[in-house]
């Protein structure tokens with residue numbers, strides 16, 4: 001199991017390899033917009049990874065381009081529908097859901 005903390009409400013959930021951050025939010029009644037349904041065609045599911053980036057699948061070229069085009073070019077910006085947990089560790093993943 002992988003501990004994931006969603007800010008700003010400090011909601012702690014257990015994740016596992018293969019799940020995305022959007023999956024975890026959905027399963028735990030945490031609201032993250034997802035206008036395109038996870039097809040990497042919008043940026044409404046954007047989150048900020050405050051800790052644990054290395055436990056998540058790397059940003060694809062497509063994800064990177066979408067974020068840059070929308071003005072979110074810093075590394076911590078990710079699309080939660082594309083942030084798949086690839087490794088479980090004792091380190092927490094801390095995710096901030098930005099105000100839209």
Ligand code: FES
Nearest residue numbers: 036038040045081
């Ligand atoms: S829901 Fe549209 S890119 Fe994630």
